[in-house]
Amino acid sequence: MKFMIIVKATPDSEAGRFPPDSDQLFQQMAAYHEDLAKAGVLLDGSGLQPSSKGWRIRYEAGDKRRVIDGPxxxxxxxxxxxxxxxxxxxxxxxxxxxxxxxxxxxxxPAEIEVRQLYEFEDFEGLLSSETEERFKKIGFE
Incomplete structure (x- = not known):
């Protein structure tokens, strides 16, 4: 079972500002992620740049797509x-x-969110054998 621990953005993170004692926080994060790795449960993790460096794609009527730049x-x-x-x-x-x-x-005050990811077997019976094979070929299993 795969889970994503999601760190919520704050006005400071959106401004590209780190907490006052960032080194202490990063040491705690490093220790936590080292524990995850030692236990064999860590798959990936990263911080995201502020939304001012990103964009969204909005799907509109028909096949039209619109790019919306951050922040x-x-x-x-x-x-x-x-x-x-x-x-x-x-x-x-x-x-x-x-x-x-x-x-x-x-x-x-802060909040994280944890969400379970869908696994390939969760789609059993929903996919044609052709679609299933296409996903398996690119590494989804």
Whole structure:
């Protein structure tokens, strides 16, 4: 079972500002991710640049697509970073997420979100054998 631990953006992260004692926070993050790696559950993780360096693609009527350059106004709906883990159960993922360091620094209000990823078998019966084979060829299993 794969889970994504999502770090929510803040006005500071959107402005490209790091917390006051960034080195201490990064040390905690490094230790946490080292523990994940030692346990064999870490798949990936990274911080995201502010939305001012990104864009969205809006799908409109027909096949029309529109590019919307950042920054984006609703900070609380943005992602500042993520950690991707693979665990044996939801409970194991919950335990790892409880240990995630506060992403904005000690004693500061913050929130992370954890979401389970779909696995290939979740689509069993929905895909034709041709579509299934196409996904398997490119490494989805």
């Amino acid at each position: 984006f106004a609703e900070t609380k709906e943005l992602i500042a970073g993520y950690t991707l883990i693979q665990c044996r159960s939801r409970e194991e993922a919950l335990e790892w997420s409880r240990r995630f360091p506060n992403p904005v620094g000690p004693n500061q």
